[in-house]
Amino acid sequence: MKAKNTLPFVAALSALALATLAATRPASAAVNVVTTTPELAAIAREVGGGLVSIQSLAKPDQDYHKIEARPSDVVKVARADVFVKLGMDLDQWADALIGSARNARVASGGAGYVDASRLIRKKEVQQHSISGASGDIHPAGNPHYWLDPENGKVIAYEILLALRNVDGKNARTYDANYQKFSAAVDEHMAKYRQQMAPFKNKPVVAYHEEWVYFMDRFGLNSFGFLEAKPGLPPSAAHVSTLISRMRSAGVKAVIVPSIYPTRYPNFVAQSVGGRVAVVPYSVGVRGTKTYLDYLDAIVDGFRTALGG
């Protein structure tokens, strides 16, 4: 996936109009936080509490690899006090938006700019540069790090730093919110560890290569993927090979996030006498409202697929 360097509609928005937008926030108004994904927005809500207003550019269950930026997104970024992106190339589309919005606060290096991957211990980083022909959409490493609850705390910490930067007078409130969120994650982690303990080293088939952080955290074994390569839809030939491999190894668990079609996953599970669990792709779907709701639903999904 190549980043677009220019957005065709930007010519229509004059620099002056954007500069005016950026300057219109009254001192008393909520801090305006814009994130690329709903999970980042959910975590920002925990840290910001009632002092921030938050919008995610990607809607729940929009494939984050395939977002098309809209003119209204430029306006949102132009008005933002804090901008949070995942980084690691997954939301590269955001970089063109930042370039177009001409808002120094949230440009790289600005007080309100957050690349939430900064402190993440990155996995599956490619040693060699990958040509587009390989079909690999994650050359900068696997960017699905928010699926490890421990990384949720790292993301919250980055957002805390930015909120302290742009709204120092409320730093104590943000600190307290962050501590509370961090403690809630720890509490849920204790529960998850217990719930996942019976499945140590169990093999799981997933749709897309997005679970390495989650599976490493809970000691699961990634056996294979419905996609032949990240970003390529399943083919009949690939699925048939996968089924044979699963049969010989006795693999039964199939995990599918809610944005993907279930036709092939169901077929695979039926063929091997296994179980499919559909888990939320985004916070905001399948009854989830918070980051921890979302993790709860994912852990439940894995337990169901693994026969717990």
Ligand SMILES: [Zn+2]
């Ligand atoms: Zn991906």
